[in-house]
Amino acid sequence: MKILYVITSLTQGGAQRVVCDLADAMFEKGHEVKIAYLTGEVITQPANEIELLSIGLTDAVTLPKAYFTLSKIIKGFKPDIIHAHMVHANILTRLVRLITPMSKLICTAHNSNEGGAVRMLSYRVTDRLANLTTNVSNTAVAAFEAVHAVPKNSMLTVYNGVDFTNFTYNSEAKKTIVKELSLSIDTKIILAVGRLNIQKNYFNLLNAINFIKKQSSTxxxxxxxxxxxxxxxIEQLIKTLNISDNVILLGRRNDVPTLMSACDVFVLSSDYEGLPTVLIEALACQAQVVSTDVSGVHEILGAYGKIVPTKDPVALADAIKDSFQDNDKSVLTQKYVKSKFDLNFISDKWLKIYNEV
Incomplete structure (x- = not known):
């Protein structure tokens, strides 16, 4: 089978990692795979030698050229399946179908909120151009249906598949991170991973850290x-709250599994998500997890972890402090997430969809 994945970008992000891992899984199952990306530099990429095709979209002026570039890629490759991911790639690929023959087009949204009324309207008016539209959690599907971005009962939930090869507990990780950052071995490590953008609401988390600093001697x-x-x-708020001694901005890291194994508490402070893969990865590394109540979190955590309201730094602080007491690492969390989100299982599910759609 020839599969073309189309994604908005291959910069750093959960959706980008999910698509690259899925492409790797399909490649390793013997399929011919390519990835076309609309914009940006390549930061996240597949492990295998899968061709990456730049569409060259930089602004509105380059949109017509990008449109015909994607059309040319599809005509040249003649894929059996085109699987687009994220809002810009989804809408552009649908519109390209107006002039370009496509055997099957599947569009996957990766969030409960993909950018407001105009984007949701774009989904609605182009819905007929896709054979199938999916999202990454049941709550994200419900959110799309609520704003009529998709017809009722037409959107399918398919969870993100995670490659757990590197995401496993490392008992030496905390020693490694403590040494690198010159911390005391008794210091509780709280970890957050994700882009420094409005969605992740690090301001909420920093205010929670301020409360913990005032209330806890740990x-x-x-x-x-x-x-x-x-x-x-974010740097300015850290200074304003006088919590510089309690916060370290690490920048981009290539050792996230080590950080997850080293942390005492993993925190997600987002205002909205689709299916936050970082929580799955953190559980695989046997971390204690605290998350705001965003799309997909209940479907991930089950009985594992603490869930608090969004935009409530006091509740977030209390949950983090409570998690300081839960130091035991449990292999049960790793077994649980592997049984539900393992890439091999999810990629097989996608193959079944590709064949049946």
Whole structure:
């Protein structure tokens, strides 16, 4: 089978990692796979030698050229399946179908909120151009249906598949991170991973850290791994709250599994998500997890972890403090997420969909 994945970008992000891992899985199952990306530099990429095709979209001026570039790629490759991911790639690929023959087109949204009324309207008016539209959690599907972005009962939930090869508990990880950052071995490590953008609401988390600092005598540090457009604002809030001694911005990291194994508490402070894969990965590394109540979280955590309301730093602080007491690493969390989100299982599910749609 010839499969073309089309994605908005291959920069750093959960959706990008999910698509590259899925492409790897299909490649390893013997299929011919290519990935076309609309914009940006390549940061996240597949492990195998899968061809990456730049569509060259940079702004509105380059949109017509990008449109015909994608059309040319499809005509040249003649894929059996085109599987688009994220809003811009989904809408553009649907519109390209107006002039370009496509055997099958599947579009996958990766969030409960893909950008407001105009984008949801774009989904609605182009819905007929896709053979199938999916999302990554039941709550994200419900959110799309609620704003009429898709017809009722037409959107399918398919969970993100995770390659757990590297995401496993490492008993030496905390020693490694403590040594690197010159921390005391008794310091509780709180970890957050994700882009420094509005969706992740690190301001909520930093305010929670301020409450913990005032209320707890336990030594702790928050590590934030990621880059993004709000870095200067985040740095300013850290100074304003006088929590510089308790927060370390790590920037982009290539050792996230080590960080997850090392942390005492993994925290997601987002205002909205689709299916936050970082929570799956953290559970695989046997971390204690605290998350805001966003799309997909209940479907991931089950009986594992603590869930608090969004935009409530006091509740977030209390849950983190409570998690300081739960130091035991449990292999049950790893077994649980593998049984539900393992890439081999999910890729087989996608193959069945590709054949049946």
């Amino acid at each position: 030594p702790f540090v928050l590590l934030i791994a990621g880059e993004g457009e709000l870095q200067s604002e």
